Amino acid sequence: MIFKSYQILYKVLAKSAYVNIALNSGLKSVNEKDKKVITRIVYGVIEKNLFLEYIIKQLTKKYPHISDAVILKIGIYQIYFMNEPEYAVVNNMLKLAKKLKRSPSFINAVLRRCKDVKMPQDDYQKKSLEYNAPVWAIKELEKDYGRQTADLFFSHPKKQLIHIRHNPKKITSQDFEKYLDFERDKKTEYGYYVCHNTLKKLNNIDNSLFTVQSLGSMAVCMAADVQDGDKVLDVCAAPGGKSVFLSQLAKISLISCDIHPHRLELINSYKSRMGENNIEVILNDATKFIPQWERRFDVVLCDVPCSGLGVLNSRSDIFEHKTLDIINELTKLQYEIISTSSKYVRQGGRLIYSTCTILKKENQDIVNKFLRNNPDFESAPVNIAVNSLNIGNYVQLMPHISDTDGFFIAKVQRK
């Protein structure tokens, strides 16, 4: 069990694997009881990673070899947050160190002193450990929204329920609700939050009748307000969540693109699972202009690659992959994508720009710059049923306000 936890965490912390993917593949042959413990250790370590790093750094002169760091993180996590007796944890970690041919005496020395470490005095350092977010991210959010909102955002509890929706082309909401247990599940503006038990039961029914999709992701599609006959282009479409929902909302013709061939496969398998076989899937780089598409579309969706800070609640490993430098580079790509894609919008047509982040530099700053440089476009109101922060015509979903991840949605229209 501990070895399995180590293997999964090593993939995430040393090889930059995504935690949900590493966990899913790592747990395939594990029994239910062990699965629970391993999942708790893996997510626990990732959710407390900065705290665990801090303890290790206080007790070592030079940052340890990555294998030692992973062993130590598991041990320190169990001692601090799982109420495991210290001697038992240390014994298990020494066995693990031996198995991995690492030095048990080093592991022993650090674990024995881990409870004696003094916590930092600086406010930002303290928050960083508490929220498991780097100081730069806390400061960035405070700059954008003020201290109170930043604190509310970072301290918002993790969601235990999963958001799903029914497939309106295959089943009515009334019939679908017969599968739900409203003692624990709840209806939302566009779908349902369901518990793991309900999801388990639903896995036995026809899998084209429903799908997991976040409320925020659905809100982006609702904002597009697609109508029968619309020609729609989704320029950053993989794995296809928004494309498939759009094509279930009205009788539209839809082209879905992505830059990565392997991600096009995800769109293809999702669209066939959901029975949306009319979606045309094309490999395309959204920063390269395609003259044949110029002013041809009623709706263009730019659901651009972003830092993902808005989904911190469900993806606690975000900061393993995103640094401020990476985010600054992303803003250039985001601007290129909206600029190029806007050329495909017909007169009177609209472009939806969306992200799953809450950083202004990836959101309103990009759209404002686009509008300044393209006077033939104007911003238009985003009409959605989900509560949000309204920033002029744009909306920012926030976990503590919207009961979903931090999505940003803007609509611009060609005059």
Ligand SMILES: C[S@@+](CC[C@H](N)C(=O)[O-])C[C@H]1O[C@@H](n2cnc3c(N)ncnc32)[C@H](O)[C@@H]1O
């Ligand atoms: C936020 S995800 C899209 C999620 C998708 N809209 C959905 O709802 O399932 C961003 C996507 O943009 C793609 N991407 C990144 N750079 C791109 C580019 N230059 N052109 C087209 N797609 C790109 C990524 O491969 C990724 O699949």
